[in-house]
Amino acid sequence: MRSWSIHRPGSSALHRANPLTKLAALLLLAALLFVLPWPGAWAGTLLLLTAAFGLHIGGVVLRRYLVLATPFLIAVFIFHGLIVDRPDRMPLAAFLSYSQEGLTYAAVLGGRISLMLAGSLLFVATTHPAALLRSLDVARMPPGLSFLLASPLLLIDEFTKRAGAIRDAQQARGMRVNTFSDRLRALRLLTLPLVTLALADAQERSGVLNARAFRAFPRRAVLSPPPDTALERRLRHALVAASVLLVGCALWLR
Amino acid sequence: MASSTTRLFETRVLSLIAVAIVINIVGNQINDLVRLPIFLDSIGTVLVGVLAGPLAGGVTGLLTNLILGLIVSPVAAAFAPVAIVIGVVAGLMARAGWFRTWWQAAVTGVVIAAALTLVAVPIRIYMFGGVTGSGADFIVGYLSSVGQTLFSSVALTVFGTNVADKVITALIVWALVRQLPQRLTAGYGHLQYSRA
Amino acid sequence: MAAIAVSDLTFAFGDKRVLENVSLEVRAGARLAILGGNGSGKTTLAHFLAGWLPDGRPHQGTVTCDGRPWAEWSLAERACAVQLGGQVPVRHLSGRAFTVREEIAFGPENLNLPLAEIRERTERALAQCRLEQLAERDPFTLSGGEQQRLVIAAALALEPRFLILDEPLTNLDPEAREHVLSLLLSLPRDRAVVLFETSPDAALAFAEEFVLLDSGRIAAHGSARDVLLHGDAVRTLGxxxxxxxxxxxxxxxxxxxxxxxxxxxxxxxxxxxxxxxxx
Known part of the structure; x- marks a missing residue:
């Protein structure tokens, strides 16, 4: 398991669904934000978080949701409910005031972000990056794209280790971080070796990719494509069409 | 090497972008030690802009934020346009010869900060209501409470928190590019515009 | 007969001369060891043999395979002709594969081969390099020796006629060296293998033909006795x-x-x- 991953293996319908289908569902979720009133967005969030528990990924999804959403929610409610100057404001104390309108606006923004966050987390927790990349290859996306998504994910842990080693080495050599100019110098001492190594890696790897015929053809075969069915393909098209329709209506009716 | 497909990027640029994305993501951790009040999350983006041009720089920024969206917080993905602007502007400034000397690099840093503010402000206001749940929110809150409009509070905060970061980032990249062995940079044609 | 031919090759990185008037032929099925100390030009020569260089850089002389310079070969043709493994195996991972099996299948997938053939080649390379137990592991979490075997497996899956290995044993512990060496000895004879080495013993255990590279020039070429006991070899490599x-x-x-x-x-x-x- 890689350090950054919140993917949890499983066999639920959501786990088994083709990653592209799940992406299309996320698109629909984003389109819904245009039309859903704020109580709907919050209800949707609750629904998705509950669903996560049904899929046995509730713990990891809820924890991540709280870590990411809480600071934003606090900030948005305080800022719009208590600070921003609005026509209906009622002074409380010092620069604080109470605004019903502001609180509602905070609920609208908070609901939208919450819903998108919950949806994205469900996607990430049930989709292994490798499956997403294979499905991109199968969908005939340029192989360069899936490489650019895969390669950083694979290299993060390696580079984190290296950055740590460089830091230890420079500290052992007596690198100081007291004054401002110390820190600037330290920054250079830390980044130069990291970037030099990275460029050496990049150069060697581009040789490896060419040697293994990467992008020799516009498409590549995929040894074990993620499962996909005609029904799912039709569902995907429907989801995309519905998203376009929703956004279109929302903009037209506005 | 004979190539049988048309490509947006050469493979060497592709593998450069991949490691640059990782440098962006890991840069944060370096800063944990140095404790400067900056983000240090776009060294890779600016580096690619200088070495391989605005398009490659923009793609580096875009994918950095999409990947952060995948592994850290989907909020990062919403700010992908900002990251694109950083890479594109760094590439354009380098192309115009504004990465040759240290003071030019510093000016480039200011230009990058100004350009990204133009893109970041609408995203921050319309998607997030001006706050994102980070420390900078206190500045936005303060500026609003002393009578600034939401727009100017956010714009001042975004520019103010970014200008030091982008100037330092540009200076670091300037120093890096001068010190890297020729063996490693030989393949990147766009670098010719930044040679002193 | 198929061969990689280097003739009168001279190359410099900037003003640093790395190779000087190198001429050499790697024939089909060869078991060639190219020995040299650090800085003797081994890696650069390996890159030329595999077509990674000149990469548009200025040079003198030619490197051809079957009479054609590498620059005229398409990526797919070259991938099937030659593969190169390096000293730091982690740098020779594609950076695209989340499992060992995916890493091995990467090349054949790029060639757009029929799925059945990709599967067959992948499983064969897994078995050849004794990686079956590790097939589902993350390539970046393997040990150095395991990674080196993986790099060789990924190369073998492309069924190259020439396999060039640049110090594949250098960073390995003794057990892993033994593993990789016995893997090299077990390779079918229709593949030429060029082993770049600093250790005369490893070369002796593997090769039939030897070359000594000293400061970018070929100092000796011939049998083990001609090369390994040559004065320059004894001086630089022991x-x-x-x-x-x-x-x-x-x-x-x-x-x-x-x-x-x-x-x-x-x-x-x-x-x-x-x-x-x-x-």
């Missing part, structure tokens, strides 16, 4: 372990370096010969 042991034990003090035994059998023969002569 003696292989059998002749070194003979020297340390004070045996054959009357012989020059170039006449020392290279194997235990040769040493026994010489001792027996000397005893017979005394009798």
């Amino acid at each position: 003696l292989p372990s059998i002749p070194r042991a003979c020297r340390e034990l004070g045996l054959f003090g009357e012989l020059a370096d170039s006449e020392l035994p290279l194997s235990l059998d040769e040493a026994k023969g010489l001792i027996r010969g000397a005893a017979d002569a005394r009798r």
